[in-house]
Amino acid sequence: MRVGKTEVVDTFAEAFGMWGARVIITADTKNWARAAAQSFTGFATSVIRCKCEAAVECEISDTDTPDLRPGISVLLFAMSEKDMSARLVERIGQCVMTCPTTACYNGLENGTTVPVGQRLRFFGDGHQIAKVVGGRKFWRIPIMGGEFLVDDVFGVQPAIGGGNLLMLGRSGRTALRAASGAADAMRDVAGVFLPFPQGVVGSGSKVGSRYKGMIASTNEAYCPTLRGRVENSALPEGIAAVYEVVVNGLDENALREAMRRGIQAAAERGVDYVSAGNYGGTLGQYKFHLYELLESN
Amino acid sequence: MHTELELTTAPEVPIEAECLSPAKIKGLSQSGIEHLAMMHGNRKVRVGDFFRVTGNGQSSLRLEGDLSRVKYIGAGMKEGEVRVNGSAGMHLGAGMSGGVIRVSGDASDWVGPEMSGGRIEVMGNAGHMVGSAYRGQRVGIMGGEILIHGNVKNELGSAMRRGLIAVGGQAGDFVGVNMRAGTIVVMGGMGIRAGAGMVRGSIISFEPVELLPTFTYSCWLRPTFLRFYLCHLGQSGFEIDDDHMGGRYRRYCGDSVEENRGEILVFDSR
C-alpha cells in the first residue's frame, strides 16, 4: 500500500506484554524536574540489558501536578511486578531523591500497586514521616536539602513493549529524517513513550546469537551492508539505511494511535518504505498490522 | 434520592439519636423509619414523635431544622451520606468509619470522636474536642477527615492517631494535645499549648502561635507535602491563597517531654 511516495509493507509489528508505571516528578523549577527526569530515564533503553525501559511521557504545567509545581511525567516499563518495584526504588532513590527540590508521585490510579516509598523510606533512618491524605499515603524523608516526598506505593498495570516501525531509505538522511519525524509525532500520544535516544534505534536486533550468552544480536536481515552476504535479507535493492522507532504503551489503543501517527509522519517525509519488525508471530502476544492501523483511521 | 427528616417538635431535653444514620434507615419504609427508637432524656421515643419523615429508607439522609440538641447524628456510620440543613448536636459522627456527613450550620462538642474513616464537613463552627478521644481513651481518631469551615474550641484532635483535621477559622487551646500522628491544619490562629505531649504528627498554623518551652525551632522551609494537603483542602471548599501554598513556614519540633518527633509548622512569609 502506498501512502504518498511511501510504500507501506504488508506486515505487522510484534509486541509483547510488560508492566508499566507512570512517575510524576516535580521540582521547584522546570529545569530541576527535567534534570531528575533525564537522570531517571538514563540507561533505560531496552530490557535486554537495562532491566527496564523508561522515557519522558510529557511535561506537566504547575497547575496540574499534585503539588502545583512544574512537573514531568515519566513512564517506566519492566518485565514483572516485582521488577517494577525494584526498578522504581533504584531509579527514584538514585536519580530523583538525589536531585534538588524534587518530589515523586505515582501517576497511575488502578488496582495493582507495588511498594516504592515504603522501601525508600528507610533512607530516613528512622526520621521519616508517613502522611495520608485523601486515602493516599506518602513519605516525607528528611534530606540535606529539606524533605523528599514520595508516594508509599505506585500503581502498575499490564502494558505493551516493543511496538515498532522500520524506516527504510535509499539515503540514510531520508530514513533518519523520517524516523525522527515519526518519533516526534508518536511522542505526542498520551500513554506511550519511546525508550531509545530521541526515539530512534540505529541498531535494531534480533533474538539470539551464534555466540553463547548473547541474548540478542544484530538484525542481519535489515543490515544494508549484509545484503548479498546473507540469504534472508529483507531489504529491497538500494536501501542505504534502516532506522527503527520503538514505542511502548500503557495500552493497546495508545500504541495503535502512536504507530499510526508514526507511519503518517514518515510518509510525509517521503521515506521509501515503512515496515515493522516481527518474529513471525511467535514471540509477542500483540500484533499490529500496519495496514489495519492505516485503515482504522 | 434521599430520605428527608424534618424536626417538627422541639425537644424539651436532649435527644440521642444514633438511628439517624444511613445504615439504620436503609431499606425501611416511611413508617419503619418513624418507628425507630431514640432517647429523649431518659424516655424512649420514636423518630416520628419529633420528625416528619418523607420517603423511604435511602442511603442518603437529609435532616432539616435546628438539631443542636440532637446528639449522635450519624454515629457509627460506615457508608452513605447524612446532610444536616441546620445545626447538629453533640457526638456528630462519633466512631464513624465511612461515608460523609455535611452540616450547613454549627456543630456542638465532640465532632467525630474516635472516628476511623469517612468525612465530616461543618460549614459553621464546632465546639470543644473536635476529632478527639473520649475521656479515658488513649487514642483519638484513627483516620478520616474532619473539615470545619468556622471556628472550634479546645482540644482539637486530642490524641489523634491518623487522619486530617482542618479548621478554616480559629481553634482554642491544646490543639493536637497528646497527638500520636496525623495532620491538623488551622487557618485562623489557635490558642496556647498547641501540641502539648504530642508524640508524632503535624500541626500547621497560618497564624503565629505561642509555643511551649519544650518545642525547638529547627528551620524554615517551604514544605512540599503541605502543598499536597492544601490542594486537597482547596478542592474541599477552603480558600487557600498562593502565599500559604508556596510560602515559608517555621518548623518547630517537639514535644520534648515525649518522643520529640512531632512538628508544628507556622506560616512565616511568602
Add this chain to the structure above:
Amino acid sequence: MMLIPGRSSKQGTSLNAGKLKEEYQAVTSTIEMNESTMRKLGLSAGDRVRLSCTTGKVEVECGKPRKDEDLPDGMIFIPYGPSSSELMESDTAGSGMPMSKQMMVDVECLGAK
C-alpha cells in the same frame, strides 16, 4: 485585669455562720489588689469598684492594699461567692469545670462609698 477568686479563712469562717448572713456577703464582695495597682487605678480602701466582663458585671468594694510582693501587678483577688459567680463564664471546655480562676475583667472606679 486578671481576677483570681480563691478561698480565704474569713470566707471559710463566715460560711459557717451562714451564706445569707451579712458577713459572708461582705467578705465575698471585697477585692484585693497590690499597692501599685491601686495607686495606678487611683483606688483606696473602701472605694466602690465595678468589675465587668462579657459574662456580667458586679459592684464590689476595694479592700486594704496588699504589699507589691504579695500579689502581682494587675491581679485582683476575690473570695469565692456570688460576686465571682456573676462574672464566671459557663463554658467548661468539656471538663465540667468553668474557668473560675484567671478571669479577665475590666475595672471601673465608682468612687468612695
Add this chain to the structure above:
Amino acid sequence: MSETKTPEAAKDEPNIRIVEDATCTFCGCVCDDMELTVDLDANRITKAKNACVLGRAWFLQHGIEDHPQAMIDGREVPLEEAMDEAARILHEAKFPITYGLSDSPCEAQRVAVAINDLVLGNIDTTTSVCHGPSGIAFQGVGESTSTLGEVKNRADLVIYWGGNPAESHPRHFTRYTVTPKGRYIPNGKKDRYVVLIDVRKTPSAPVADQLIRVKPGRDFELLWALRALVRGRDVDPDIEKITGVSREVLDELVERMKNCNFGVLFFGMGLTMTRGRHFNSGALLALATDLNKYTHFVAKPVRGHGNVTGADNVVSWQTGYPFGVNFHRGYPRFNPGEYTTVDLLARGDADAALMIATDPASNFPKRAIEHLKKIPVISLDAKPTYTSRQARVAFMVATYGINTGGTVYRMDDVPITLRPAFDSPFPTDEEVLTGIHTRLKKLRANGRKKAA
C-alpha cells in the same frame, strides 16, 4: 460512741458532755482528733480543742436554728408531704440531675446514687467544679499516690502547687506535712524542705523554705519545663520570660526533686480552675510519675469539702466513674462537659434538680443559675442557702459530723467514722433521701402496673 462521757451532773449544773476523738468535717483534712465540749441544754459546742480557726467556727457557730424541716414553695409542710413532692418531681422529670454530696456522709451518697439509678437520672458531685479536672487527669495520666500518714512519716520534700493551705486547710501543715515528727522524719520541719509554688504570696508562704512565684496562668508551662528537665531534655532559653521562674531555680528544683527520699506534690485549685484545667493536673501527675524513675514521688490533690473524697469514692464504686455520671440508658456513662452540672444547667438540659448539701445558686456561673431558677429544685441543706431559698422543695437536714454519724473519706481516701456531738431535730440527709427513694420505688412500680 464509746468515747463519749456524760458526767453525772447535778440538776442545777450545766449538762455537759465531752466528745473525744470527734471528727471535723469542715475541710478535706477531716481531722479526727477533736475534743468537743458540748452544752447539751443549749445545744451548742462550747469548746473545740485541737480545732483550727475554720474548725472552731464550724463547731462553735453551729446551733440548732428555728427553721421548718421541710418547705414547699417557701411554705412549711410536713416532712412526708415534702418527700412525696420531691419523689413526684424526680419521677416525672425527663432529665433529673443530682448534684452536691460533698458535705454528706457516704451512707447518704449511696442512696443518692440509688435514686439516680432508679429514675435514670444524672449524678454529679461538687468534685466537678473542684478537683474534677484532676479526676479526668487521674484517668488519663494515672496517679502515684499515698496516704497522708505516709507523707508524715516519710516525706522529706513537700511541694505545694497552686494552693493556700494556711487559709483553706490550716492543719495540713501541722498534722501531716510540715511540722509533725514522723518515723523517718525524726526532727519534723528540720528534716523537710517545703516549696510553695503560687502566683501570689499567700499566708502559707512563711511556712515554706522556698516560694516560687509563677506567672499567673503559666503553671502548665512551668510543669512542662520541669518534666523536660527531669527527662534530661533542654527547654526554651526564654523560660524565665515565659514562666517568671529562672532556669537556675528550675535546675535546682529538679535536682532537689530527683535527690529527695520521698517527695510529695500537693496541688490545689490554682491548677484545676485555671486555663488548662485537667491538663494542668495531668502535667503535675505526669511529673510525679516521671520522678519515680529516680526516687519515690507522689502527688495528691488537696481536697476542699469534708466528704468530697467520699463522694468520688462512693460514686466510683457504685458506677465506675467518679462524677458526671448519666443513667439515661439504664447503665452509667461518664462524660465531663456533657454530664457535669455546670454544663447541664448552662445548656438548659436538666428539667429537675436534686441539690444535696450544696449551693450552686451562689457559686455557679450566672447562666447556670438562671436555668436553675426555671426548673423545680429539691434542696437538702443544713443551713438556708441561696439554693434552698429558691427551691421548690427545701429540706433542712442535720449537720453531719456534729449531729449525725456516718463515714467520710479524708482527702487521701482514708475512711473515717464520725462521732456526733448532740442530737438535732432535723432529719439526716440519708433519712430524707431514703424516704424519697422508697416513694420513687412505689411510683415506678405503679407506673409499670399501669403500663401492663
